[in-house]
Amino acid sequence: MQTVVTVDKYRGRAAIGILAGALIALTMIATPLDRASASAGAEAFVKKVAGNVVSTIKSGGSDARQLSRFRSVFTSNADIASIGTFALGKYAKQLPSSRRSEYFSLVEKFVTKVFLSRMTRAAVNTVEVKGSQTFGKDEVVTTNVAFTDGRPDLVFKWRVRRKGGGYKVVDISVAGVWLAVEQRSTFVSVINQAGGDVGALLSYLRQQVA
């Protein structure tokens, strides 16, 4: 009896070992496939967003109309809450919860205005997706941007992450400079110069988007 029980125990352990090995093997196979799928999805998303940005720039029209169209593109595709929180830097926890909604709305309008201003002045002509790279939970999609005024092409990188069933842009790099990092530097500087008063930043943003 004891011998039979021993053999069954070993068979059970063997079965568990085989099952575990199979699961590990499947994970190893599935992970690269998941990554490839994530990269393809991120690249397709950036291609769509970049295309919308370029067509908005090229569509012309009044400044207000362009701004409105661009804001629509930005609102739909950017993770404003994450970007806005990041931009506060060390002061993020000092933003009262009662003012979060107002702050995110101001950031949305301000960043839209800034980005559109910089892109239209840059005379963007085409944006071509070149590839992507995974960084933790985010994908960084590399694009090549060509201009109409004869200046050299620039590399734009789009940092995107899965959110709400799709993708959202959390940052954009132009020639090695991440715009959210720059935004954080200036926002923190404004608050620093106001003696740590986050309200000073909100006042500034209200003036800029008025």
Next chain:
Amino acid sequence: MIDIVNSDTGSCEKRQSAGIMRGIGGIFAVTLMTTVMATGADAAQNLVRSSAGAQPVSIVPDQSRPIEEFHDPLEPVNRVMFAVNDGLDFLVIRPVAEVYRAVLPSFVRRGIGNFLSNVATPITLANDLLQGEWLRAETTMVRFMLNTTAGLGGLDDIAGRIGHPRHTEDFGQTLAVYGVPSGPYLVLPIIGPSSPRDAVGLVVDLLADPWFWLLADEDTLTRLAPTAVRIIHARSNAIESLDSIRETSPDYYASIRSLYVQNRQSEIRNGRDDELPDIPDVSR
């Protein structure tokens, strides 16, 4: 300074060496200014020095070293100097750059840019080799040979079109790769955004530049001409970008500082994103 007087000819080598020293100072200043102006340009191209972390200097180049946060302990002084430089740009540099752009068609300016990049090849190649970047050194050499010959002395970037992209290296980047900390962020007179490490790097590159020695016997204006052209050319490519940054930034000084620091970090890492800042996942 060499204190030698040639009594036979009446010429004074002391004057010549003094002239060279003035030339060094002048070219250094102008080159640094180019750096500054080119820095803010183009939505943050160029500039941005970063350090390789407060670690002991190592002889092994390591571009994967963690990038230390820049620090700006001299911010009040830097802001004053930034305002002075900005005024100089408004009064002199930008107007000249606008005329340059208005007078020369874009294809001519592109050719000038290509030529300037080509003549800077020795600096890039030397620093590629110092950093152990053999593949990049090979690309630099191929670019130089192709563009100098088939590219009409560098006016046409043929190499770039056939898969040999342009890149730049300088001694400041080499020092960073070897673990030399950048030191505090500095805004130098005329020169603009810099750091102690990168200021040293600029001087070394200046002295290593063949043009500096080729023009050593010329008058000051001739010696400064290549650098002046470089400054104006870079500024002409950055007019709209800098305007946009100035108009849309809550703090123009902080923007230029951030653009400079980040761009420099990117240059040192050769464009790689080894690290990304942690952007929290927040719900509205």
